[in-house]
Amino acid sequence: MGYHCVVCVKQVPDTANVTGEAMREDGTVNRAALPTIFNPEDLHALETALDLRDRFGGTVTVLTMGPPKASDVLRDCIFRGADRAILLTDRRAAASDTLATSYILSQAVRKLKDVDFVFCGRQAIDGDTAQVGPQLAEKLGYPQVTYLEELLGLSDKTARIRRNVGNGWEIVEVDLPVLVTVLDTANEPRPAAARRVMKHKKARTRIELEAAAKNALPDASADEREAEIERQAETLRSRGLMLEQWNLDDIDADLEWCGLSGSPTKVHRVQSIVLTKEGYTEIPPTEEGLRQLIRELVVDHTLG
Numbered sequence: 001m002g003y004h005c006v007v008c009v010k011q012v013p014d015t016a017n018v019t020g021e022a023m024r025e026d027g028t029v030n031r032a033a034l035p036t037i038f039n040p041e042d043l044h045a046l047e048t049a050l051d052l053r054d055r056f057g058g059t060v061t062v063l064t065m066g067p068p069k070a071s072d073v074l075r076d077c078i079f080r081g082a083d084r085a086i087l088l089t090d091r092r093a094a095a096s097d098t099l100a101t102s103y104i105l106s107q108a109v110r111k112l113k114d115v116d117f118v119f120c121g122r123q124a125i126d127g128d129t130a131q132v133g134p135q136l137a138e139k140l141g142y143p144q145v146t147y148l149e150e151l152l153g154l155s156d157k158t159a160r161i162r163r164n165v166g167n168g169w170e171i172v173e174v175d176l177p178v179l180v181t182v183l184d185t186a187n188e189p190r191p192a193a194a195r196r197v198m199k200h201k202k203a204r205t206r207i208e209l210e211a212a213a214k215n216a217l218p219d220a221s222a223d224e225r226e227a228e229i230e231r232q233a234e235t236l237r238s239r240g241l242m243l244e245q246w247n248l249d250d251i252d253a254d255l256e257w258c259g260l261s262g263s264p265t266k267v268h269r270v271q272s273i274v275l276t277k278e279g280y281t282e283i284p285p286t287e288e289g290l291r292q293l294i295r296e297l298v299v300d301h302t303l304g
């Protein structure tokens with residue numbers, strides 16, 4: 001028994017190593033030009049779920065939507081203790097904004113069934129919107145608790161959570177199933193366990209096997225290649241090393257809501273902004289301070 005925790009994890013470009021080629025003209029990220037890492041806050045979301053499972057029992061399923069290379073973060077999750085890992089990959093999901101991403105993830109969570117917790121990081125370091133968690137909660141019809149810093153307790157179907165609200169804490173009680181976004185101050189993510197690395201290092205998704213077969217057998221016919229992929233998949237399956245892979249059909253996604261057609265957001269321009277001391281104004285928390293702030297917002301056409 002216990003609790004079924006789903007953790008949404010994202011592989012992101014390492015934005016600490018951004019070079020000139022990182023952004024394309026159209027404002028999308030040129031992912032090939034950047035090294036990739038595990039989105040930092042998602043490691044804390046994973047740790048929250050693993051700790052919950054260790055204390056109260058249950059299973060941890062990790063879910064990522066991304067290109068074939070995103071299988072790397074799934075292996076990392078398995079090395080750290082996740083029970084099940086699913087890659088959601090489909091060319092028709094490319095260019096999804098947060099609305100489309102959260103729709104696709106919600107369909108995957110629905111397919112998983114009997115979910116008690118969905119954990120997300122607070123924010124991904126590439127898109128940086130912090131919208132996916134809350135949007136996913138809305139689409140699933142779950143209550144949401146953002147900014148978790150500690151899971152204080154669980155009794156049957158109610159969780160008690162301390163959330164950081166910036167200048168203090170709030171303790172909330174919430175009925176399950178619930179979506180929770182996790183802060184990087186919540187915990188210290190456990191490292192990969194050497195025994196799990198040894199056991200699962202050869203775990204692969206089908207799309208990785210396909211890419212490897214293309215490289216290894218460049219002159220083979222499609223049928224020969226397919227036979228080789230199936231042979232390897234069978235070997236991995238028998239050893240519990242085949243990572244699950246779903247596409248948009250597997251989760252009964254409405255294609256209108258996915259990829260470009262499901263994404264009203266257009267990134268017009270990406271700018272690097274360095275805040276200098278001169279650009280900073282302190283508004284006193286007084287009536288006059290607020291009046292001054294509103295005057296400035298109106299003059300700048302931020303309001304009105």
Ligand SMILES: Cc1cc2nc3c(=O)[nH]c(=O)nc-3n(C[C@H](O)[C@H](O)[C@H](O)COP(=O)(O)OP(=O)(O)OC[C@H]3O[C@@H](n4cnc5c(N)ncnc54)[C@H](O)[C@@H]3O)c2cc1C
Pocket residue numbers: 008009010027028029039041042045063064065066096097098099101105119120121122123124125126127128129130131132133265267270
């Ligand atoms: C420069 C730039 C600006 C952008 N601006 C916008 C914008 O203003 N509006 C918009 O809608 N889109 C925007 N996008 C697109 C956005 O990056 C994608 O929609 C992205 O997949 C999800 O948004 P996010 O990275 O902001 O995630 P966030 O909302 O910051 O992510 C929060 C959490 O949701 C989970 N999560 C997010 N994505 C995935 C995933 N693919 N798989 C599994 N879990 C996931 C993770 O737990 C993550 O920690 C922008 C992209 C770029 C490169």
